[in-house]
Amino acid sequence: MNISHWTTHSLGDFAYWVASDFTAQIESKLEADVISNSEFAERLGVSASRVSQVLNDPGNLTLGNTVKYARALGMKIALVMYNDTDPENEKGPITSEVFTKCWERLGKPHDLFDLRAMRSNDRSWTVYKSTAGNVESKYMPITVQESASTTAQEGWRRRA
Numbered sequence: 584m585n586i587s588h589w590t591t592h593s594l595g596d597f598a599y600w601v602a603s604d605f606t607a608q609i610e611s612k613l614e615a616d617v618i619s620n621s622e623f624a625e626r627l628g629v630s631a632s633r634v635s636q637v638l639n640d641p642g643n644l645t646l647g648n649t650v651k652y653a654r655a656l657g658m659k660i661a662l663v664m665y666n667d668t669d670p671e672n673e674k675g676p677i678t679s680e681v682f683t684k685c686w687e688r689l690g691k692p693h694d695l696f697d698l699r700a701m702r703s704n705d706r707s708w709t710v711y712k713s714t715a716g717n718v719e720s721k722y723m724p725i726t727v728q729e730s731a732s733t734t735a736q737e738g739w740r741r742r743a
Contacts, residue, residue: 588675602641604679605649612656626655
């Protein structure tokens, strides 16, 4: 029996999931930085009740407002299309946390030049971090190694 993810039911369901994932990121950032909804509302120039409304029901978020909300928290936003070999969306979308963790594991490259400066081998990436002012070398290698764990529950482990 093949059970599909709830976001396959309609485009509206899928869009709601994306918006909910975004508001979960906002809530995590507010909590991590100890920012109240009132303070966040002040930064946005809206009422605290509007912030609460968006966080509780993100269904009407616009792309412009997502940028505004991210900037109010000193963050950036990216809209990413990807192919995860699940075109029917039976497994549901990949969370923003997966993308964030992958980006962090790669040394947080800011552009394709940073990404191209990395070197890959079988089990690791060497990330070249800028060492401006260092006479010997412009870049310092930092090796990040990822290894698959023995069980799916353990996930990925980082070795530096």
